[in-house]
Amino acid sequence: MAGPLENKNVVLGVTGSIACYKAVDLASKLVQAGALVDVVMTYGATQFIAPLTFRAITHRNVVTNAFDINSESAIEHVSLAHRADIVVIAPATVHCIAKLAGGLADDALTTTVIATLAPLLIAPAMDANMYDHPATQENLEKLRQRGVVIAGPAQGRLASGLMGMGRLLETPELLGHISATLGRKGDLAGRTVVVSAGGTMEAIDPVRVITNHSSGKMGYALAEAARDRGANVVLVTAASGLAEPAMVKVVPVRSAEEMCDAVLERVQSADALIMAAAVADYRPSIQADQKIKKSEDDLSIALTKTTDILQAAKGNFVRVGFSAESQDLVKNAKVKVQSKDLDLIVANDITDPDSGFGRDTNKVALIGRDLQVEELPVLSKYEVSNRVLDRVLTLFRS
Numbered sequence: 001m002a003g004p005l006e007n008k009n010v011v012l013g014v015t016g017s018i019a020c021y022k023a024v025d026l027a028s029k030l031v032q033a034g035a036l037v038d039v040v041m042t043y044g045a046t047q048f049i050a051p052l053t054f055r056a057i058t059h060r061n062v063v064t065n066a067f068d069i070n071s072e073s074a075i076e077h078v079s080l081a082h083r084a085d086i087v088v089i090a091p092a093t094v095h096c097i098a099k100l101a102g103g104l105a106d107d108a109l110t111t112t113v114i115a116t117l118a119p120l121l122i123a124p125a126m127d128a129n130m131y132d133h134p135a136t137q138e139n140l141e142k143l144r145q146r147g148v149v150i151a152g153p154a155q156g157r158l159a160s161g162l163m164g165m166g167r168l169l170e171t172p173e174l175l176g177h178i179s180a181t182l183g184r185k186g187d188l189a190g191r192t193v194v195v196s197a198g199g200t201m202e203a204i205d206p207v208r209v210i211t212n213h214s215s216g217k218m219g220y221a222l223a224e225a226a227r228d229r230g231a232n233v234v235l236v237t238a239a240s241g242l243a244e245p246a247m248v249k250v251v252p253v254r255s256a257e258e259m260c261d262a263v264l265e266r267v268q269s270a271d272a273l274i275m276a277a278a279v280a281d282y283r284p285s286i287q288a289d290q291k292i293k294k295s296e297d298d299l300s301i302a303l304t305k306t307t308d309i310l311q312a313a314k315g316n317f318v319r320v321g322f323s324a325e326s327q328d329l330v331k332n333a334k335v336k337v338q339s340k341d342l343d344l345i346v347a348n349d350i351t352d353p354d355s356g357f358g359r360d361t362n363k364v365a366l367i368g369r370d371l372q373v374e375e376l377p378v379l380s381k382y383e384v385s386n387r388v389l390d391r392v393l394t395l396f397r398s
């Protein structure tokens with residue numbers, strides 16, 4: 001299965017904000033992800049960025065004038081509006097937001113928005129006082145009520161040099177919002193999926209931990225793929241250093257015990273639990289209050305077994321486990337399906353160079369209750385996620 005943006009018609013509206021330069025990166029990343037990007041610029045936007053920049057990046061005409069006699073289509077805004085799978089306005093100025101809230105259509109962009117039935121996503125960018133202004137807040141609320149997705153803004157350093165709310169979201173976050181919005185009526189719409197990710201950390205003392213090499217990338221890919229098919233996703237994560245996926249409920253944890261508590265709390269109202277996290281099997285029996293000093297040549301740390309989260313999580317939901325093995329992959333995974341009473345196990349051989357920790361690809365085998373083995377080729381973790389979710393969907397339906 002291709003990525004969520006492959007062959008999607010994205011109309012990218014760009015308005016007159018200082019953050020216009022970031023829209024160039026967004027357009028580029030959309031094109032790289034396989035989207036067909038038609039840029040519509042307001043007059044204000046053309047004062048910041050030359051249309052030629054977008055023309056060169058998208059390889060398509062850029063619309064700047066609703067009344068362009070040389071336009072390819074006689075009624076450009078209507079043909080764009082009909083073709084669009086999504087209209088994204090990034091950055092969206094206060095002025096543009098006000099016009100949209102009022103239903104105005106005095107330029108190519110606002111006319112396209114009024115003429116489309118595609119979902120509309122806007123990413124505001126402005127100075128903090130402009131964002132906080134009651135008029136802006138009322139206008140944003142009006143748009144939200146109409147089903148418009150408002151992505152951001154973020155808190156941070158603004159062009160004025162002040163700190164505050166008003167920063168345009170960064171490109172990866174915008175891409176996440178766009179993918180999620182495109183997929184919101186997907187085959188997992190209405191389902192809640194709890195995913196765990198990352199390697200847990202078990203404290204030895206205030207300084208040291210026992211952990212493992214799990215990066216969390218597989219769990220994050222699962223969370224994004226489920227989101228992009230319309231699911232409500234809760235991501236219980238012990239990973240560090242990965243960007244939070246947009247439009248996913250993220251629950252950060254550290255230890256196996258914290259992960260267990262967080263999963264058990266959230267899974268009761270879920271349709272599926274996918275445990276992609278590498279949860280410690282053992283934790284130090286005692287966590288020292290103070291840093292353990294170096295003295296003896298040898299140091300022994302007594303360990304206690306942690307709770308097996310998949311075994312503890314019982315209820316009316318689909319249960320999927322992951323099995324990372326360095327030997328006897330299929331044999332060990334089959335034992336786990338039965339001993340943990342799982343609906344599906346995803347077995348990956350961590351010794352395979354294309355698989356496992358920290359990589360963007362994975363080579364896995366899927367094994368269900370019938371113990372039939374479905375070997376998948378090397379795929380991106382996002383594609384592996386979709387294959388897992390296909391099986392989860394079949395389990396929902398059965």
Ligand SMILES: Cc1cc2nc3c(=O)[nH]c(=O)nc-3n(C[C@H](O)[C@H](O)[C@H](O)COP(=O)(O)O)c2cc1C
Binds near residue numbers: 018042092094130
């Ligand atoms: C240097 C400069 C930076 C601006 N940055 C922003 C901004 O970040 N957000 C905003 O809402 N307006 C900003 N404005 C004001 C808008 O450009 C102005 O309201 C304009 O009418 C917007 O028109 P448009 O929405 O049709 O592009 C800026 C203006 C200037 C001169």
